[in-house]
Amino acid sequence: xxxxxxxxxxxxxxxxxxxxxxPYSFDATAALRKLPAVVVFPLxxxxxxxxxxxxxxxRVPVVPRGSGTGLSGGSVPVEGSVVLCxxxxxxxxxxxxxxxxxxxxxxxxxxxxxxxADGAGLFYPPDPGSMKVxxxxxxxxxxxxxxxxxxxxxxxxYVMGLEVVLASGEVCHLGNKCVKDVAGYSxxxxxxxxxxxxxxxxxxxxxxxxxxxxxxxxxxxxxxMDAAAGTVSAIIAAGIVPCxxxxxxxxxxxxxxxxxxxxxxxxxxxxxxxxxxxxxxxxADEAARIRGICSENGATSVRLAADAAEAGRLATARRSAxxxxxxxxxxxxxxxxxxxxxxxxxxxxxxQETGARHGLEIATFGHFGDGNLHPTFLTDERNRDEMxxxxxxMKEIFGHALSLGGTxxxxxxxxxxxxxxxxxxxxxxxxxxxxxxxxxLDPENLLNPGKIVDL
Amino acid sequence: xxxxxxxLKSLDYSVLQQCMHCGLCLPTCPTYLETGRERHSxxxxxxxxxxxxxxxxxxxxxxxxxxxxxxxxxxCTTACPAGVDYGTLFEAARAxxxxxxxxSGPLRSIVRFATLRFLLxxxxxxxxxxxxxxxxxxxxxxxxxxxxxxxxxxxGTIGALERQMLTxxxxxxxxxxxxxxxxxxxxxxRVAVLTGCIQDIAFSEVNRATVDxxxxxxxxxxxxxxxxxxxxxxxxxxxxxxxKALARRQIExxxxxxxxxxxxxxxxxxxxxxxxxxxxxxxxxxxPRASAWSxxxxxxxxxxxxxxxRKPGASRSPTAPNIVTYHExxxxxxxxxxxxxxxxxxxxxxxxxxxxxxxxxxxCGSAGVxxxxxxxxxxxxxDRKVGNIRSTGAAAVATANPGCQLWIxxxxxxxxxxxxxxxxxxxPVVLLAEAYRAETQAGN
Numbered sequence: 001x002x003x004x005x006x007x008x009x010x011x012x013x014x015x016x017x018x019x020x021x022x023p024y025s026f027d028a029t030a031a032l033r034k035l036p037a038v039v040v041f042p043l044x045x046x047x048x049x050x051x052x053x054x055x056x057x058x059r060v061p062v063v064p065r066g067s068g069t070g071l072s073g074g075s076v077p078v079e080g081s082v083v084l085c086x087x088x089x090x091x092x093x094x095x096x097x098x099x100x101x102x103x104x105x106x107x108x109x110x111x112x113x114x115x116x117a118d119g120a121g122l123f124y125p126p127d128p129g130s131m132k133v134x135x136x137x138x139x140x141x142x143x144x145x146x147x148x149x150x151x152x153x154x155x156x157x158y159v160m161g162l163e164v165v166l167a168s169g170e171v172c173h174l175g176n177k178c179v180k181d182v183a184g185y186s187x188x189x190x191x192x193x194x195x196x197x198x199x200x201x202x203x204x205x206x207x208x209x210x211x212x213x214x215x216x217x218x219x220x221x222x223x224x225m226d227a228a229a230g231t232v233s234a235i236i237a238a239g240i241v242p243c244x245x246x247x248x249x250x251x252x253x254x255x256x257x258x259x260x261x262x263x264x265x266x267x268x269x270x271x272x273x274x275x276x277x278x279x280x281x282x283x284a285d286e287a288a289r290i291r292g293i294c295s296e297n298g299a300t301s302v303r304l305a306a307d308a309a310e311a312g313r314l315a316t317a318r319r320s321a322x323x324x325x326x327x328x329x330x331x332x333x334x335x336x337x338x339x340x341x342x343x344x345x346x347x348x349x350x351x352q353e354t355g356a357r358h359g360l361e362i363a364t365f366g367h368f369g370d371g372n373l374h375p376t377f378l379t380d381e382r383n384r385d386e387m388x389x390x391x392x393x394m395k396e397i398f399g400h401a402l403s404l405g406g407t408x409x410x411x412x413x414x415x416x417x418x419x420x421x422x423x424x425x426x427x428x429x430x431x432x433x434x435x436x437x438x439x440x441l442d443p444e445n446l447l448n449p450g451k452i453v454d455l
Numbered sequence: 456x457x458x459x460x461x462x463l464k465s466l467d468y469s470v471l472q473q474c475m476h477c478g479l480c481l482p483t484c485p486t487y488l489e490t491g492r493e494r495h496s497x498x499x500x501x502x503x504x505x506x507x508x509x510x511x512x513x514x515x516x517x518x519x520x521x522x523x524x525x526x527x528x529x530x531c532t533t534a535c536p537a538g539v540d541y542g543t544l545f546e547a548a549r550a551x552x553x554x555x556x557x558x559s560g561p562l563r564s565i566v567r568f569a570t571l572r573f574l575l576x577x578x579x580x581x582x583x584x585x586x587x588x589x590x591x592x593x594x595x596x597x598x599x600x601x602x603x604x605x606x607x608x609x610x611g612t613i614g615a616l617e618r619q620m621l622t623x624x625x626x627x628x629x630x631x632x633x634x635x636x637x638x639x640x641x642x643x644x645r646v647a648v649l650t651g652c653i654q655d656i657a658f659s660e661v662n663r664a665t666v667d668x669x670x671x672x673x674x675x676x677x678x679x680x681x682x683x684x685x686x687x688x689x690x691x692x693x694x695x696x697x698x699k700a701l702a703r704r705q706i707e708x709x710x711x712x713x714x715x716x717x718x719x720x721x722x723x724x725x726x727x728x729x730x731x732x733x734x735x736x737x738x739x740x741x742x743p744r745a746s747a748w749s750x751x752x753x754x755x756x757x758x759x760x761x762x763x764x765r766k767p768g769a770s771r772s773p774t775a776p777n778i779v780t781y782h783e784x785x786x787x788x789x790x791x792x793x794x795x796x797x798x799x800x801x802x803x804x805x806x807x808x809x810x811x812x813x814x815x816x817x818x819c820g821s822a823g824v825x826x827x828x829x830x831x832x833x834x835x836x837x838d839r840k841v842g843n844i845r846s847t848g849a850a851a852v853a854t855a856n857p858g859c860q861l862w863i864x865x866x867x868x869x870x871x872x873x874x875x876x877x878x879x880x881x882x883p884v885v886l887l888a889e890a891y892r893a894e895t896q897a898g899n
Contacts (some may be wrong), residue, residue, distance in 0.1 A: 019517045020492065022506050023499030028477045041491075068493070069478045087491050109482070133481045326537035330472040381472070 001058040005040055005082070008050055013088070015039040024083050027068040027075045028130070029417055030333045031381045032391030036063065039278035041088045045163060045171055045202040047277040051084060052200070053169040059442035060161070061446050065198035066107065066135030071334055072415030073091065074142055074195040078449055086137050089202065095120045099177045101160060106137025106201050110144075113206065122208040125152035125243075129322065137201045143193030145411030151243040151277075152209075154411065155192065162188045166198075167442040173310050175205060181230045190437070195413055196448040198441045212277035215243070216287040217311035220299040221268040225249070227298035228270035229345035232368050234293045235274070235339070245369030246318045249348060252325060252363040252376075253317075262317050272299075272368065273318045275311075321365045322376075329361065329378040335394065337401040338372045338410030350400045352374045358389040372410035399424070414452045422453065433449030462551040466544070471508055473539045474501045480531035485818050485836055486524055493546045494521060495529035497541060504548050519552035524832070526825055528693055528818035529726075529789035542726075542790070543733070546690050550635035553693030555764050578683040582656065583779045588623050594816050614765045628662040629656045629680055636666060636676045643673030644715040644762060649705075649728070650686045651721045653857045661857070664888035665720045671891045672764050677899075679708050687727030690734070699738070702731050706744055712753040720755045720884060722856035723823065726790030728752045754787060755884050756796040756855065766803040767890035779886070780849035782840065782855035782863065785817040797855055797883045812847045814839070833862070841866040844878065851879040853886060 006014045015021065016038050026033045037060070042048045055062045065075040065085045077083050090107040097120050104113060110131035117124040127146035128134055134144070140162065145154045161175030174188040175181065191199055205373040232245060248256065250270040257264045264271065272294070276286045287304060294302045305311035326332045339347045348364055351373070355362035366373040375397060377390050398408045398421045408414075408421045423431050434453055438445075443455055463471075481487050493499035500521060506512035525545060532541050628650040646669060650662045666676050686701035705728075709717060718732040719725035731745030753761065781798055788794040794816070800811045820826060820836030840863060844852050854860055860880050867877045 015492070015494075017517060018512065019503060019515065019521065020494050022512065023493035023496070023502045026476055026502070028475065030475060067478050067481060068476075111482075130478065133478050323536035323538070326475060327473075330469045330473050332537065380469075382468075 001060055001082075003037055004058075005038060005051070005056050008042055009042065009047060013041040013233030013373070024065070024068070024085070025072065026076060027065075027070045029071055029073040029415070030074045030331055031387075032076045032416055034077045034079050034081075036083040039083040039085055043088055045165060045249075047091075048081040048084065048089075048165045048200055048202050049171055051082065051170040052165055052167060055082060055446055056082065056168065056444065059444065059446070061087065062200075063448050064137075064141065064200050066138030066141075067130070067133045069110070069130035069134045070142055070415065071336070071412040072142075072409065072417040074413050074415035074448070074451055075138070076169065076416060078079065084200065085115045086200075086202070089137075089172065090135075092116055093111065093203070095122075095208075096177070099121065100210075101177050102206045102208055103203065104136055104206070105203055106140075107135050110134050110136055110139055117208045120208075121164060123211040124158065124206060124208055126155045126158060126260060131198070136204055136206070140192055140201050140204055141194065141196050142413040143411075145367075145372060147244045147246060147367060149372060149411075150245055150368055151241045156189070158207045159188060159192055159204060162191055162201055162205050163203035164191050164199040164201055167447050168268055171202075171401045172199070177205065193413065195204070195415060195451050197438055197451050198447065200447075212243075212279075212283075213281040214280035215275055215277040215311070216283045217305040217314050218274045218287060218290055218294070218302060219314040219317065220272045220274075220294040220302045221253075221265055222272070222298065223268060223300050224298065225270050225348055226345050228272055228368070231272060231294050231297040231299065232341065232344070234297055235290055236369075238289060238293060240276070240289060241284070242274045242290070242369060243253075243277045244273070245367070246273040247271060247365065247368040248317065249352070249364040251352075251361070252321050252365045252418060255324040255328060256317050256320055259327065260316055260320045260325055262313070264317055264319075268300065271317060273315060275315075294382075302426075318365070322374075322426050325363050325365075325376050325378060328400060329380055331377075331381040333377040333390065335375045335377070335397070336366075336372060336410045336412045336413075337397050337406060337408060338370075339401050339404045341369070341371045343404040343406065344368060344371060344373070347373060347401060347404060351397055354396050355431050356394045358393045360386070360389055360393055362393070367410075370410075371406070395421075414453060419450075419454070461507065461514070462547050462554060463504050463514075464510075466508065466547050468508065470540050470543055471501060471505045473537050474498060474505075474535075475537050476502070476541060477536065479536060480534045483530040483534040483817075485528065485530070486832065489835065496526060497535075497539075500525060500548070501539070501541070501544060503520045503538055504544055507551070514551050514555040518548075519555075522548045523828055525819070526785070526818050526822040526832075526836075528785035530816065530818065532787065533789045533792070533816070542730070546693075548694070549691065549693035550695050551693075553685060576651070578681050579766045582627060586623070607830050611658060623656050624659045626659060628678065628682075629661045631659055631663045632666050632676075632678045634678060634680060636670060636678075638670045638673050638675060641673060642675045645677070645713065646716045646718050646758070647664075647677045647679070647709045647714045648718045649685070649724065650682050651719075651724050651857070652682075653861075654721050654724075658857050658860065658882070661720055661882040663887055664882065664885040665711070665718065667888040668755070668759065668764070668884050668891065669718065671888075672759060672762060674762075677714070682708070685724045686734075688823055690727060695734075699734060701740075702734055702745065703741055706731065706735075706741060706748050709748070711744070711748045714751060716753045716758050717748065717751045718753055718755050718758055720855065720882065721825075722754065722787035722790065724786035725752060725754045726786035729791060732798060745856055754791055754793050754796070754855070756800050757791070757793045759795040759887075760799050763804070764800070767805060767887070768894040769805050777806065778810050778847070778849045779851045780810050780812040780844055780846065780847040781815060781854055781883070782812070782819060782852050782854040782859060784854055784859050785816075785818050785822070787855050788816050797853065800883050800887050801853055804886055807886070807890075810847045810849055812843045812849070812852075813856055814843050819859050819862055819866075821856075821858040823858065837862055837866040849878055850876070851881055851886070853883040854882055855882055857882075 024039045025035045025096045061081040063081045086107040089105040091105045093103040128144040139155045361378040364375045476498045479609040489495035686698035689698035732749040735741040735745035820833035826833040864880045
């Protein structure tokens with residue numbers, strides 16, 4: 001198989017040395033590692049197709065990978081697999097300013113997509129935390145989210161078309177530049193978020209939107225979590241949809257203050273960061289109204305950025321949240337339990353109680369506007385006892401999220417990390433359907449096997 | 456092979472574990488940018504170090520080569536959300552590669568002995584060799600040999616070495632700077648100035664300018680005679696023991712208690728000097744003094760901003776360039792997180808426009824002896840840097856590290872014969888000192 005791969009791709013695009021395989025044995029998920037047999041770098045769709053053909057012939061599993069920034073183990077290799085790394089397929093093919101679309105190969109970085117759109121006066125909204133390094137193919141495979149979900153949605157909302165290589169090696173083109181298109185099943189949607197288990201995304205056609213002309217940032221602090229939650233409900237009830245509405249809990253606030261010294265009150269229970277964007281007049285009006293709503297709902301302080309520089313400073317607290325937390329302990333596990341917006345205060349309280357009950361450090365921050373929380377476990381993977389407690393706490397947190405009508409993963413995907421909890425969320429019927437789809441498209445179970453679901 | 460324990464195994468494991476492999480370092484890493492291979496990225500290298508610490512991988516030749524390929528530019532530490540101390544990991548890894556003998560070879564041993572263990576340990580010997588080199592240059596011998604075409608028949612590295620040979624100044628720091636110099640007015644601070652080794656023989660005017668700007672800001676300046684190397688090159692090349700010996704020597708020569716600050720003007724040295732406390736943490740006789748010493752170390756721009764330096768008056772030096780761009784030395788911006796201060800100095804100069812260049816904080820490829828050990832990558836980075844500098848149209852590029860200064864100068868020397876003008880490559884304090892001087896001459 002390896003000789004065949006070398007013949008196909010050339011020796012520079014096939015890695016087999018142990019020192020090369022170890023760095024591909026993990027992604028950004030904590031504590032998951034497996035050594036692949038080989039790492040390959042196709043340069044075009046035809047090569048991807050040929051690799052899948054070889055994999056079929058040799059019955060070897062294939063694990064697709066972009067920059068390896070996933071947080072659920074989606075691109076962690078299967079033992080003895082071929083890691084199919086798409087970073088060298090990184091051509092930005094077209095920005096179509098007349099149709100507001102962008103076409104790119106799967107290995108183009110998300111940041112480059114954003115920049116290319118921006119250069120044409122347009123806007124690609126999904127902004128996962130890893131966008132400076134993540135690939136667009138990986139974003140599509142994981143259906144990545146980001147900070148702007150409340151107003152702009154997630155990656156799925158911007159995919160108009162895909163080029164996909166099926167397990168058999170066959171190449172399919174799904175979707176097109178038409179805003180309206182009801183010809184047949186919406187098959188592209190099947191592949192978005194499929195984590196490389198149904199096919200390999202090699203090219204994407206993305207929707208762009210006009211770039212907002214203005215934006216404004218506000219920062220509010222609260223002495224009670226309920227007051228912060230009440231503010232969020234009131235903002236939305238007033239008909240305002242901020243593009244971001246982020247929050248930090250008390251533990252995160254203390255860590256951020258210790259790390260970045262931005263002058264946050266250490267006794268604050270919650271912090272809200274809101275950003276509105278759009279027409280300048282609307283932005284000014286909405287920012288003023290949000291400020292009023294924050295005060296009416298018991299904010300202890302509200303700051304409105306006077307200019308872009310101050311907006312940047314206000315956003316520092318939120319931006320440095322993860323950095324601040326990641327420094328606290330040797331292992332940082334970032335989760336993404338998500339609940340309907342109305343249940344946020346309840347969920348956050350439950351996470352705090354669960355942490356205390358298990359003697360764990362859990363800090364929570366996240367996207368208040370869309371209910372997507374990031375309970376972050378600050379722990380040490382070498383401490384067996386503590387890791388057992390982490391697992392128990394996680395199970396309780398997911399259980400509680402589901403009982404509130406939420407989901408086990410808002411934006412990281414199932415991969416390996418959430419696999420044990422999937423049945424609890426979707427139930428036996430859906431799980432059987434999911435398996436049926438997988439078996440139909442990948443009868444030999446060679447595409448990223450063991451991810452999302454075990455057959 | 457030496458019987459000492461595996462240095463990566465004896466490292467505090469939590470430093471390795473601190474990497475959560477999120478990958479945010481990848482786009483900032485020059486070698487990953489060059490190849491797109493994880494092994495050539497910070498998180499890939501850390502995974503190899505961890506595999507060695509865990510006993511899953513031996514310190515192989517490939518590993519040693521990987522560590523030699525890393526520039527040690529520390530750009531990853533600026534990008535890292537988890538605050539991984541890559542500097543410590545890198546030093547331990549290079550030392551481990553050295554200890555395990557995975558990279559040995561006769562030429563490497565001779566060169567290492569001659570430079571790290573001999574010349575850089577003996578200030579008088581280094582200066583003697585420098586004088587010889589200067590003679591070699593000034594007498595026309597260098598030009599003669601170059602013309603003879605002998606380099607074309609010698610191994611490639613010798614020719615490369617010759618091309619990178621320093622241009623030696625006619626006067627070294629001790630001749631330009633008195634042991635104690637007092638500011639014109641009231642003494643606000645007492646500082647000691649470090650003259651370095653390469654800086655001293657190749658850019659002694661930077662040391663003079665450093666003293667000048669300190670005097671202009673009320674600092675009484677002590678400059679010890681015959682200073683020796685700080686050991687930064689040793690640490691970068693895996694020779695921890697010699698580095699420790701040199702650190703002790705520095706600590707002995709300057710009592711931190713007597714000074715408000717110990718001033719460095721070379722980014723690579725400053726970054727290392729600030730880690731003496733860390734380097735000698737296991738040495739009970741020196742540990743407390745070493746950390747007290749490190750706490751006093753300031754880069755010149757950092758110190759000037761800290762004490763609220765005086766902006767030069769309006770009359771400007773006729774030689775001052777109008778448009779200046781700034782190249783961030785890795786060990787200043789990533790190693791010491793000093794990034795705004797040098798720009799503040801430049802902006803304070805009347806008539807000077809600071810124009811940012813793309814990728815200002817990306818390594819120029821100099822990286823200690825990297826331009827000799829990894830010439831292909833070093834030249835690739837240098838050309839990229841030169842292109843970015845050119846794109847600004849600046850008449851001068853300011854940078855605060857002798858290695859960068861030499862390497863970028865050499866990058867421009869290739870285009871000397873073309874019609875394009877070659878920008879001046881200069882330390883920011885030299886420009887500031889010129890501005891103060893112009894002001895004095897104008898009678899302000």
